[in-house]
Amino acid sequence: MDKHAQIVLFLLISLPGTSNISFAESEPLKTAVETRIKAQNDNVQSQKKIESLAEQTRDIVQEYRNTIRKSDSLKTYNQQLSKLVKQQKVALNSIKRQLDNVEETQRSIIPLMIKMIDTLDKFVNLDLPFLLAERQERLKLLKEIMDRPDVTLPDKYRRIMEAYQIETEYGRTIEAYNDTIQVNGKEYTVDILKVGRLLMVFQTSDGKLSGHWNSQTKKWEVLSDEYSRSISLGLKIAKKQTPPEFIKLPVVMDGK
Numbered sequence: 001m002d003k004h005a006q007i008v009l010f011l012l013i014s015l016p017g018t019s020n021i022s023f024a025e026s027e028p029l030k031t032a033v034e035t036r037i038k039a040q041n042d043n044v045q046s047q048k049k050i051e052s053l054a055e056q057t058r059d060i061v062q063e064y065r066n067t068i069r070k071s072d073s074l075k076t077y078n079q080q081l082s083k084l085v086k087q088q089k090v091a092l093n094s095i096k097r098q099l100d101n102v103e104e105t106q107r108s109i110i111p112l113m114i115k116m117i118d119t120l121d122k123f124v125n126l127d128l129p130f131l132l133a134e135r136q137e138r139l140k141l142l143k144e145i146m147d148r149p150d151v152t153l154p155d156k157y158r159r160i161m162e163a164y165q166i167e168t169e170y171g172r173t174i175e176a177y178n179d180t181i182q183v184n185g186k187e188y189t190v191d192i193l194k195v196g197r198l199l200m201v202f203q204t205s206d207g208k209l210s211g212h213w214n215s216q217t218k219k220w221e222v223l224s225d226e227y228s229r230s231i232s233l234g235l236k237i238a239k240k241q242t243p244p245e246f247i248k249l250p251v252v253m254d255g256k
Contacts, residue, residue, distance in 0.1 A: 002182075007228075012148055016186070016251070020071070022026070030081075038174075050219075052232055061074065066074075070170065070190055088140065104137060105153075108158070109153065110146075110153075113157060113160055114146060115140050116160050116164070117143060117146070117160060120139060120142075120163060120164065120167065121139050124136065124139065124167075124169070127197065128194065128197055128199075128200050129169075129213065130170070130177075130192065130194045130200055131174070131175075131177065131194075135167075138163055139163070141158060141159075142159060142163060147158060170196075170197065171196050171197045172196060173194075173196065174193070174194065174195050174196070174234075174238045175193075175194045175238055176191060176192065176193050176235045176238035176239050177191075177192055177235075178190070178192070178219060179192050181202060181220050182220065183211060183220045183221070183222060184222070188202075188204055189204075189205070189208065190202040190203060190204050190205075190209075191203055191205065191235050193231060193234045193235050193238055195234070195249065199212060199213070199249060199250065200212060200213040201213075201223070201227070201231050201234070201249060201250070202220065202231075203228065203231045203232060203235065207228060207232055209222065210222070210223050210225075210227055210228045210231050211223050212227075212250055223250060224249075227248065227250060230247040230248045231249070232239070233245070233247050234247050234249060
């Protein structure tokens with residue numbers, strides 16, 4: 001028997017005037033008490049279930065709210081991402097157009113650069129033979145970089161323009177340098193004086209032999225002694241060993 005039923009039954013038996021109740025008469029009362037107690041127990045269990053369901057409902061509601069917030073945040077993120085994707089598509093299209101233009105530019109400018117190098121090569125060969133080894137080495141490097149994929153097109157163009165600039169500067173400078181030349185089949189180590197692109201003259205270190213480059217014959221030729229002092233002075237001026245002054249040099253190079 002349930003503990004509560006025992007207590008109620010005990011109270012009924014103990015109450016005044018209940019001692020004379022027979023067993024048969026007390027049985028329905030006992031059953032009613034037990035039914036009531038069972039109902040109360042069922043109510044307690046039901047209440048517990050209701051409280052548990054309420055707690056679960058609160059958790060579900062909170063989870064739903066969190067999901068809504070995440071959904072709103074994700075929606076905002078997706079909208080922003082969509083804008084970025086559109087901007088990237090525009091940028092990619094722009095880059096593609098630029099690349100197409102670069103390819104077109106390369107197809108047109110590479111032949112031009114090759115032609116510029118060939119023209120410079122011909123010019124050096126037809127020009128006065130000053131600093132010839134240095135100039136030919138520069139041309140050689142230009143031709144090599146045109147075949148190198150690791151050198152960008154702008155850098156190739158820049159190097160070519162630098163070579164042209166250097167050649168242009170040669171026409172405005174006075175230079176003196178040491179070189180080995182052949183005069184009348186003999187080899188001499190001499191000091192060479194270059195005045196722009198007007199003329200080139202030479203003189204041995206002892207000053208006994210002086211001459212000039214004949215552009216018509218493409219040879220070094222000996223000059224008369226009347227130019228020896230002027231050539232010597234011109235070399236000193238070019239080396240900044242003496243102040244500039246007027247000197248007499250054979251400007252006419254036609255061999256007449």
